[in-house]
Amino acid sequence: MTHSSAAADLPEAFFTEANSVEVVNAKIGADASPRLAEVMACLVGHLHAFAREINLSHEEWETGIRFLTRTGQICTDERQEFILLSDTLGLSMLVDAINNRRPEGATENTVLGPFFVAGAPVRKAGDRISLDGKGEGCLFVGRVVDLDGKPIEGARIDVWSDNADGYYDIQQPDLQPKWNNRGTFFTGPDGRYRFIGIKPVSYPIPDDGPVGNMLQALGRHPYRPAHMHYMVHADGFQKLVTHTFVGGDPYLASDTVFGVKRTLVAPFERLMDGQTPWRSEYDFVLARSGENR
């Protein structure tokens, strides 16, 4: 062997299986942002621990590289496969939970999802948001209140759902009227909201790409239980991004993006009279800004 003299003046800390995390993180420069340095050091630690714990083979590593590459390459302005990946691995819900630790009694957040569109038309209380004539009509009613139960006037409520075929309007721009099953409402002095939509239906997330392949390989279905999306803004209160879920939906216990919380399951009652066959009542309880667990 002839290497010893050539390496004589080198540092001890070359990369090894045992010291890999320390060696990689030691390269972060003093001029890196402290938060970026902290995030990346933690990421490298877990990435290496994963490979080590699972004894990752070279072939498995290659499979991962190909999977991530395909996931990036299927993304378009209309499709975000990495968000789907984050959603289906529970990361999106975990980040949502970490960033929305509300006091007991406040309505819980859940994922925004990829189908929110800003700028939906402002409607009057009682207006219909379902414009395609499909589905079973449902009256949505309730109040926006603070943690003491006092009504919040002037709260802005954005609502959106799929249509009876399980698609949002932006997924079918040629088939659905613009702003179908979307609207913006404001609460009056009593904190009440009221609109007519449809009883939402469960639907699969887009499953014809890498994430769909992953779910299939894991023996998981791609369905989300039926839900109505809400985003509630009120001055002095934390923004609430949530859904109400249709009680009794067969996918409530197996939402493929893990968005269901017990407190977000709402009653949908069949009405025997009136114009709409269903009625769902749900009160949103907002926490004040800065009021966290």
Add this chain to the structure above:
Amino acid sequence: MTHSSAAADLPEAFFTEANSVEVVNAKIGADASPRLAEVMACLVGHLHAFAREINLSHEEWETGIRFLTRTGQICTDERQEFILLSDTLGLSMLVDAINNRRPEGATENTVLGPFFVAGAPVRKAGDRISLDGKGEGCLFVGRVVDLDGKPIEGARIDVWSDNADGYYDIQQPDLQPKWNNRGTFFTGPDGRYRFIGIKPVSYPIPDDGPVGNMLQALGRHPYRPAHMHYMVHADGFQKLVTHTFVGGDPYLASDTVFGVKRTLVAPFERLMDGQTPWRSEYDFVLARSGENR
């Protein structure tokens, strides 16, 4: 609140910040391959632990989604940015280490890198592989031996390096001769190899994409120390994929892909006579198949 009756018959185990890993992994079906189930459960565990430990903000999560998307979208048949990411985070070297735990005394592996091309011309001992007339010539000599020091006859050695400008032939198909600085050699009965290349030069990995942005934000340079690539096959022995590094290179202690090992630093001696100004001698010690630590 009106949700209690609607949720009355639901299971307890909805997703929470505390139980997120268990809830996600509980969804893996019984028909998933046991190894895939094990790998994904471990991945989800570390992914969630990372987000939790670092208190990942929604904005940081969005930054990550955008970064991964760009990384996938810059990939082409000629550019694999996810492998660069794996390399620069030390994952590639860790996977290499995990999968090549050789007995003490056997030559160590290092990363294959993205520039290997199968099918390089077979050359005779002593042939020149550098075809573009650039750079400082170097005579590479040594033996392929087993752990007892016995010569291995008929070992096949593939070699490749950058040219004097720091580019591999496949990076400059219009500027470099085909197979420039590449060749395939076979050892004789004495186990010896011998060829003339150039003294390789250090070079930056492609740094005009997301990985380059990441290195810059982390205060890291994109350089690899000068090295000659070797792949050695011999019947009955483990395949060896390695480099020899040019002793004295300024980037030896800071290879941006962490490929340097102390035992792979080779002497490059200046010759005062002969046709080539440099000479580098290195012996490759192969472990028999199945002979691992």
